[in-house]
Amino acid sequence: MDWISFWDGAHAIYVSDRHKSLHYARIAADIARFVPSPGARVLDYGCGEALGADALAASCGHLTVCDAAPGVREKLRQRFSGRANPGVLSPDEVAALPDGHFDLIVANSLLQYLDRPTLDGLLVLWRRLLAPGGRLLLADIIPPNVSAVQDAAALLSFAAKDGFLPAAVVGLVRTALSPYRKLRGELGLSMYREDAFLALLREAGFAAERTRPNVGHNQNRMAFLARVA
Ligand SMILES: C[S@@+](CC[C@H](N)C(=O)[O-])C[C@H]1O[C@@H](n2cnc3c(N)ncnc32)[C@H](O)[C@@H]1O
Secondary structure, three states, X not given: OOHHHHHHOOOOOOOOHHHHHHHHHHHHHHHHXXXXXXXXXXXXXXXXXOOOHHHHHHOXXXXXXXXXXXXXXXXXXXXXOOOOOXXXXXXXXXXXXXXXXXXXXXXXXXXXXXXXXXXXXXXXXXXXXXXXXXXXXXXXXXXXXXXXXXXXXXXXXXXXXXXXXXHHHHHXXXXXXXXXXXXXXXXXXXXOOHHHHHHHHHHOOEEEEEEOOOOOOOOOOEEEEEEEO
């Protein structure tokens, strides 16, 4: 199994429906802060279930959501059928779009699941797809010093504030025994030091800086805002 198949299948990463809807509402609100204008064209790459897509679409001119997992995309297509905004595209369909198509490209909680050649290819694609002055937001990036225990603590604190603590405790035990844990052991997650990640973006032709806070609840992780240099 690879990470895309994992996300395509039934998984229990969100500890409850409440956790999932709060998570997506929070990231949509956080991403909306980076929408440069009401008419902006926005791409959410590796969007997952995108439960906040309606709110994000309402905050910009047009939203495109894209995920590599076919089953995830099919559900999105059903949910948004008959609507132009948001649009749902596969990675191949995004790769076929013309230069400069987007004012903001976002990848949240995606890069840990990508090997380096895949990331390098996506940076080339995203650079080409950004309109002049457009920005790339890469968020929820895991630094090497952050452990699964710190991730668990961040989730428990989010859960305590937002009223799903018992479900979070049960969910963490379930995750510890789940295929996610096994796959994480086998495939690992891609992690980046802040300075190394900035250098990587520079080599890919971006001028970038770290932006705080991170998108979402986990402030042990990092967000970066980049534009074509
Ligand atoms: C942790 S989920 C993140 C979902 C959402 N962005 C969020 O922040 O909650 C990672 C998503 O990235 C997708 N994904 C993994 N590799 C991908 C790739 N190479 N291209 C596009 N999507 C990918 C997975 O299918 C999964 O839905």
